[in-house]
Amino acid sequence: MIGDIMRISRLRMGTDGQGVTTLVAFFDCPLHCKYCINDFCHEKEDYSESVPRGEYTPAELVRILRKDDIYYKMSGGGVTFGGGEPLLQSAFIHEVCKRADPDWKIRVETSLNVPWRYVEPVLNDIDEWIIDIKDSNWSIYKKYTGVSIHNLIDNLIRLEDLVDASKIHFRIPRIPGFNNEENVKESIEWVKRFFDVEPEVFDYTKTQDIHKGSWLEDHYKPKY
């Protein structure tokens, strides 16, 4: 089994959960958010272009992750799977988790807008679900992401019975030109019906111009 990875970024702090983390970012995403800073994650089939990509087996990835084992354990950190949409490669993530040290914290940054079959394989692997809600208003959601909110709703209903609230971290963005304070308040109330946790509200701001391939930092094993 192979993971289609666009970035492995080591020794991160304060951006992907508690402690020192390694971010493993995957290609592909079912959403097409208007302000996506990783838009090149969609260039799945375009191997000839300048989008670097890496293929790793679960064992190869765990070997890289082990380099920072001591930092994870000292800080309560671990591995964060992001993207793109990491759950599209949940079978691979599950294989990585089987080989990971049980003391590492395993997190996933997801829109949760995937069919349930992609969520199921990692149900017992994830210590923290960082869920980017976008907006609970169906029309705003569709306008901003280009897709329906239905999978997200379906997955929240299922997760409610299967995952403890202490593992859930909701993120709700203020999206310029798409939602307003009233919409954000409605989204907060909406997610609390599933899990009674205080969501993180944040602003989408354009902070950097990211060019194709420039995300690759520490490890890059070319596919071609």
Ligand code: SF4
């Ligand atoms: S969910 Fe994330 S990766 Fe996917 S299109 Fe939206 S911002 Fe981009």
